Amino acid sequence: MNTSSFGPEITEDGVLFRLWAPLQNKVRLSLEPGGIHDMQPGDEGWHLFKAEAAGPGSRYKFVLSNGLAVPDPGSRFQPEDVHGPSEVIDPSFSWQSAGWRGRRWEETILYELHIGTFTEGGTFLSAIEKLDHLKNLGITAIQIMPVAEFPGRWNWGYDGVLPYAPDASYGRPEDLKRLVDAAHEREISVFLDVVYNHFGPDGNYMPLYAPLFTEKHASPWGAGVNYDDAGAAWVRELVIQNALYWITEFRMDGLRLDAVHAIKDDGREHLLHELAGRVQTAAAGRHVHLVVENEDNNSALLERDHQCRPTSFTAQWNDDIHHVLHVAGTGETFGYYRDYADDVSKIGRALAEGFVFQGEHMAYRGETRGTSSTGLPPTAFISFIQNHDQIGNRAQGDRVLASVPSEALKALAAVYLLSPQIPMLFMGEEWRAEQPFPYFCDFNAELNDIVRKGRRTELSRLPGFDAGTMLDPAAESTFHSAKLKWPTDQNDAWLTFYRFLINLRREHIVPLLTNAGSGAGVYEVAESSVSIAWRFEYSTLRLCANLSNRSCICRVPEGDIFFQLGENEAGMLSPWGVVWTLE
Template structure:
């Protein structure tokens, strides 16, 4: 398949057409392997040159009137990093899986990974070696942290500046296609994280020749992208085409849009809705899934049509449920965790209704947060107990399993993997990896110094960032520490098998019911000690009772119905510490006039 996009080079049979949108410059040249060609100014700020001598594999740059050489902002590959020349890429590829259409959303179990840290080699090709492990576990989708070309040798990916070019540290574009193809061979979807709220601090030349920013809007990274000012049509098209590019050229199955709360746009339609509509029109016959990170908990972006299909976005990472899980498992109450002290009720509400904060005031933010979400189906929410942010936003980048009870981790895993929401694991979680995942970047001497300071300032309300032994985010040693140690996986074999059993139960018992999941399907009971939630899924009832404390709790549990899963110890009138019980169909765990007010009891269960 060959490119046919507005942005980036267009490779023809006997020539290549080079294009650059540079309305702030009156003349440009394109330099190809040391030779230069004048570009013709076009309407609306475009400059074009057709070069018969150019061939795939050639390196090229654009030359501004002052002599500055810049890469193509829609470069398909940067073999020499963000300041180097762009390479002409022929995207023809022999796909082994020819008729892949993706998987329905209800079948998805996500596994988030960072390509550079997932394996020792840190490449697209080395990641293929681990796909059999993920398939055997029951993973049906991998979500790659951002791939867009970033400055330096290592980065989380959120400092990308060339959004069409997979970073060369991971391999070539054809290597990424091989990874996607190999995943599809195993029935595994591939999602990629994309960043449309800012550009990184080094290597973004766009402002020197195009109105890419809008001073009316601010973001945590400076001026907002120009989605609604003069020249915004081209900025909007740049990111919309980028989304379609990843899904079309690389056959990705979905996108995760980073921090959309930081995307400011006063026009109608909002860029997010136009992007989603454009993507769905471009791929009407494929299962394409669009995922949000949205600190504002805006349920409008998750709205469904009368047939229950997403109008715009498929689902959102639900940080609320993570925070409540975290407080229950660890007892930590610093920072934003202080707003989730009532974790029993908060977990119940997050499972039954989606967001914990649906317009209430959140103390950490100092203002209200969220909008009503109970009317959305459970699958509009992605639940998890770890992700790159929640590990990396700790001073040491430590995982929960490194210092907290494995029984607590297993109990929470049983809840989120068997709920009607879509579950997501973070790489290595399934076998209890203890390797940290601290923030890391390589921005050059001056910017590295600013990155160290900015990191401390950004997370100053969280403990440990001023500690002398806190890892330096710009050190290669910090990046190396984040790499999974697959040699340790054998030690976590029992936990891996536990995760596998839960995912088998999900696939066999819960997934078939999820097409029937509608809004207002979940009901939860408020209580400090127990989590109790019931969902109506068509003609079936799925019910949860969980004790996420270290004490046994009195509870009346009817025996009718089918027991789907239990962990820990349980009787007809009490439930042991860190115990989870799931039931399916006719009322199991649905307290029919029994003791609706659980009380702590001194009796302790056996291990």
């Protein structure tokens, strides 16, 4: 029996309830049914009570000294949302894919999805119905946007407040396990997006009874999460045990850690490194991968050992590759896009080396950004031309790339899907979905108004912004506008094209990546074209790309051409021409 873990523990003679509440002298347990019981104080601020009459399905709250009843921060399920009672959940599950050990990282083709808008039903179970589509497309891993219990009926997921409880609007915890199991039966890995840099603004009661936050650090969301101040040990355990919970109990194949640059920790061992080490220990021989989002482009998190294996984190979302390809395809140069415009060498650097900014001054930030990434393999980076942020943080949440000319979009897709970096699609991209993906939330009236004003201020900086046409983030219509409209024709031209590219990747690119120590890239530019070579142990992969509207000089390398768009004559490559060779 572990008395210092978060959440209830089912035992042979009842349920052990526990709450870490060092700021409370007395805590009571309110059971439905079962009445109210005094909890016994334990070591280090823990309060405990064994309820013999409780079991799976029992609902409960903790009552603080002032009479306020709060949910369990380790709750496994919140059937009545964030302010309601927690429910005891039986963790056992009959796995049909018990022998699944995961997939090697180099085989990964990610597909990011949001449970609430991926299907009309918007549930874990309805998502299962689309897994065969993903398998036929060639997807080997899905990445689910955060599911931790959030306030209201709809949310992107980054406003979660109860990190162990899958949101009830998506289904029950066992439904999420069914989704993971069904994916594994189709040899599809499952990654979960988790948020450890902040807690949402509504429904987080923990600061009332424990030192969850610290003024020592600030974050974009207020006081920083306390990972290194007084009482930090159990705050660290709250999130580390959460990561282990998803990997072990739900058999996730990996986690994507949101905005790790906002996780501040001046302690002896940074939370990120401790978490990574304990996750890898718990993985017990399975292929489990940890991915970061890191605005600072800190390559230290992606370090490899002498055999080029990750020492902490497997890969990072490469925003730089998105930005250079987005600018090339759309011509947009506002905001941070300006720092990626009018310089084709940045396309080469993003593809060959990973980061565009490796310590150089970035005008948009007004400071230097990034560290050197030239020594990292391409598999340390995840490339994409769409994701939830880059679509949703636009005034209309529009998928701007869906409206660019077909020849341009085909070229961009061919570049990133056949690159030795790990590709990631955003749901619906494969059939050129036009549905927007705006930010949406469902807070109380006061918070909804604050969000509206904040979004209006933030988006007003964008060219052409019209406050009168801004989508209301709290409106139900905004949420429903993001739901995918699935094609009825599985032979759709864009689906066929994406399947073709993914099949080429499986045949020509994945075999090159099995040697983790290979893949160093170099690039050259000529006019508006870029040539890149990645040298592997026995082969060299080359790309010549003209991501512009005019023909230009491009020295197409020798070797076997396995993919070509456009014409290449007399050393000139036609607009939006792409040539991939292997020698």
